[in-house]
Structures are given as structure tokens and as C-alpha cells.
Amino acid sequence: MTTPVKNPETQVRRPDESLWKRLTRQQLFIPVAALVLLVLFNLIADPTFFTVSVKENSLGNPVLSGNMVSVLDNASELVILAIGMTLVTASSGGQDISVGATMTIAGSVILRLVCGGQAAADTMQMNLFLAVLIGIVVTALFGAFNGTLVAYFNIQPMVATLIMYTAGRSIAAWINNNQLPIINDVAFKYAGTFLPGIPVPTPIFITALMVLVFWLVLKFTNLGLYTQSVGINPNSSRLNGLNPKMIKLLTYVILGVCVAVAGYIRISRSGSINYSRNAENIEMDAILAVALGGNALSGGKFNIYGSILGAYVIQFLTTTLYKYEVPSTALPAYKAVVVILLVVLSAPVVREKLSSMKKAPVKAVKEVS
Secondary structure, three states: OOOOOOOHHHHHOOHHHHHHHHHHHOOOHHHHHHHHHHHHHHHHHOHHHHOOEEEEOOOOOEEEEOHHHHHHHHOHHHHHHHHHHHHHHHHHOOOOOOHHHHHHHHHHHHHHHHHOOOOEEOOOOOOHHHHHHHHHHHHHHHHHHHHHHHHOOOOOHHHHHHHHHHHHHHHHHHHOOOOOOEEOOHHHHHHOOOOOOOOOOHHHHHHHHHHHHHHHHHHHOOHHHHHHHHHHOHHHHHHOOOOHHHHHHHHHHHHHHHHHHHHHHHHHHHOOOOOOOOOOOHHHHHHHHHHHOOOOOOOOOOOHHHHHHHHHHHHHHHHHHHHOOOOOOOHHHHHHHHHHHHHHHOOHHHHHHHHHHHHHHHHHHHHHO
16 A cells, blocks of 8 residues: 655645635635734824723713724715625626715605705604605615616626716706705704714614624525626526526615615715715725625625625724824825725735745745755
């Protein structure tokens, strides 16, 4: 009986090298590493960055305050959008660049309903739950429009969604006759601020609920499996009994629902809307969150929790830059440089290069011996 010959390189490989290789191959390695770097930077630069205190808000209620509370609060809309964008990216191999404009439409519809068509209202003229539900239906229909162009007309996703990206804010303004409606009812702002007696920002709870819903959906349905299958090979999935067009359409409708929830949170923070500035450039942050989560922008296999973590990393970075008084006009440039570096480091080619560099000293030792 012959004894198998062991690979000499395997024999001299250090244990820590294999651990490093395993770590760098993990899909969440880049967002986790980025988060750790941001934490270390702020700990060294200013440890008070992580201080959380209790203060009184404008209504005199005690609420939590601090940079970390701001990160969790302000990332809410982006996290919700990243969930839907991940599914769209996985199924269609492209991204929806109209989510910011569609968020504005959702906000405009909800304000139109609760204000009763008036420019300003002191009390809500319609049941808030019903108004939000109608807003969800409207943006789901716009999502279906985008999905139809992509799935049934085979238009590249960014080109298909460019229509809504261009026209969406004009549609939002048209819904309210170019007025900027204002709702002064305190109850309307609960979703974007604080519930009475609860010191934690309400958007954090809404985000947690959305994450829980999608966790349950992905765990107890085949949506994740079908989405990945269509994204990897639509022809093969069709031969296995799936309907790739319908699944792509469904993911765009789901993104439409996410857009409405995020849009409601956004307008609930102020009780009003600015059509040109509302959710400006948030579509780019949503796409970056998906990329930072280690998901391939060409579609296929995905990790929705990586996108969620990526969204928090982006908001952490934004809050850090604001903390150190980076001018708002320069903020996108700083953020773009950092995020581009992270995305490049997450590329498979770069990871392989880093892995080969790690192995170089081991090979040199072997040659000397």
C-alpha cells in the first residue's frame, strides 16, 4: 500500500497564513475590516466619539444622543434601500438608479394625502396607515414599470431606470401642484423622530422590523434561491421550471416597497419635502452598500446582510467626516475616495494578489532551505 505524497509547500505553510487566507476569502471581510478601521481611527482621534448621553428633545422628552445613535438613526433609509437593491442586483445583474427620485414620489404622495391637498395642515386629513399603504402601492407600481422594462424588454437596468431617475422628481412636484406641503401634526413625525416615552429613534425600530421581515422571507421561502439562480444563469433556471422574467419583476416590486418605507421615514423627519434635494444621491450610496457587502454587481450569489453592514459603514464614514468638520461640498469627494479603495480591495483579483504576496515569504524560506 503506497503512502500518499504530501505537498512540500503545504508542509512549510504557516498556520497563520491559512487563517489569513480564509479570512480574506470571507465575503464580509472588507466591510468588517472597514468598520474596524473606522472604530480604531475614532478611538485614537477622539474617544468621546462613542459617548452616548441622554438629552431633552424639542418636546422636552429625554432621548439618547451621540454619534453612534446618529449613525444607527441616519443609516435607516440607506439600510432599507440596500436590502431591495441587493435583490435587484442579484436577479438582473444591474442596479436601479431611480430610488432617490422614487423616494421623493412616495413622500409627495403621502404628504398629498395627509394634507388633503392643502399647502399646509395642522392635523392629518387621512389615516396615516392608509396614506403610507397607498404610497407603498404607488412606488411598487413604479418598481413594476422598471422591472417590466428590464425583464420583458431586455433593457439594461441602469438605462431602464434612467427614465424614472430623470422624471421622478418632476412627477413628485406635479403630484402636489409644485407646492411644498407641510404637515404640522406631531404624530406624523413619530416615524422619523421619537415615539413619546421611548428614547431610541423610531427609524431604528422600523429598520430592525424590515430586516426581520426579509430574514423571515429568505429563511422560509425560496426567494433567495430563485433570485440567485436567475442572476447566475437565467436560461438554466428556466429549464428548471422557473420564470426568470417574473422573478426579476418581483425583485423590482420589492425594491419599490423598500423605497416607500424609506421615503416615509425621510419626510417624517421634517414633515415636509424638497423635491430637488430629498434623498439626493442616495441611489449611489445604496449601490455602494451592495458592493461593500461583497456582492457582485454583475448579479448571482448575494449576501443581504453584507449589504446591510455596508450601509452602516457608509453612514459611519459620513458621520466621521461631519464630526471632523469636513465641508459639505467636499464630503462626497472624501467619501468617494475611501469607498473606491474599499471596493477595489474587495475585488477578487486584488484579493488573489494579496494572497500571493502573503505566500511569497514562505516560498523564499523554502528555496533557501
